[in-house]
Amino acid sequence: MxxxxxxxxxxxxxxxxxxxxxxxxxxxxxxxxxxxxxxxxxLPDVSANREPNPKRIRWQAQEFMRILGLLPLAIGRQEYFNSVTGLFLLRNLIVELMIEETNAPHRGGALHLNRLITTEQKAALAALPPLVAERDALIEAYLAHAALYLPRARQRAARLGIDWPEAFEAATWAHLRDALGLEAPRSGG
Structure with a gap:
């Protein structure tokens, strides 16, 4: 390129x-x-729909939970700017999931997101809190990202017959509860 x-x-x-x-x-x-x-x-005239990659989908879910689980460490060290980087990574995983949901045949470059996701998905992304390097804002934003991503990713995995990493998710929420008193969000995107 x-x-x-x-x-x-x-x-x-x-x-x-x-x-x-x-x-x-x-x-x-x-x-x-x-x-x-x-x-x-x-070449064929049009692209065939991409087949979902089960290993990638599972990795994305585990990566989301891994980054989410690092929140207590970053908060404890007052690494608020690094926590914003973590949120950026979580947001990127949400965007990747949303693109996968639409099964867009031509992904294009980084500046093609508007044509790859739906109006509902755009509204869900717009509703996420801003990336602010302050303790309480970060915690709120991490929870909002989890509330959007995890239910969607779980539903997609179920539709595709991919085993959800239940034990890792449970361990992540237990860790967040013990370290910061956080509970898993009840609803999401």
Whole structure:
């Protein structure tokens, strides 16, 4: 991937791929600039829906809980700015989950989120508390992120027949209860 920006802010992204890498794409997802072997013509017209990756979905849930479980450590050390970084990671996991929920065939770059998620998902993201480096605001925000992510991720895992990491979730909430007196949120996105 080559990214360039001209002096007048014309942005250019060029993805140079091998024939094998191109074979996994479709005509509706690429604009070919150079194709001396005519590989573009052999591509399907439209992308097939992606199949969910059970290992990735399980990893995302476990990663969310791992970051959530680090909150007492960060609060205890008064690492409030690092806690904002943790919230950013949680928010990214929520966005990844939402994109997976829509099964968008062409993800595009970082600046394509609006076309990948639904109006409801956008409203849920907008309702999350801002990322503020203060103790009480951080705790509130971590709980709000958990309330949005965990029920959605659990439902998606159930729909796909993926085992939910129950023991890890229970251990995470027990840890948060013992360290900070926090309880699992009752509702969410």
């Amino acid at each position: 080559i990214n360039a920006i001209t002096a007048s802010w014309l942005r250019v992204d060029v993805d140079i791929v091998t024939p094998a890498q191109l074979a996994s794409r479709s005509k509706d997802g690429v604009k070919v600039l150079i194709d001396p072997d005519g590989l573009f013509d052999a």
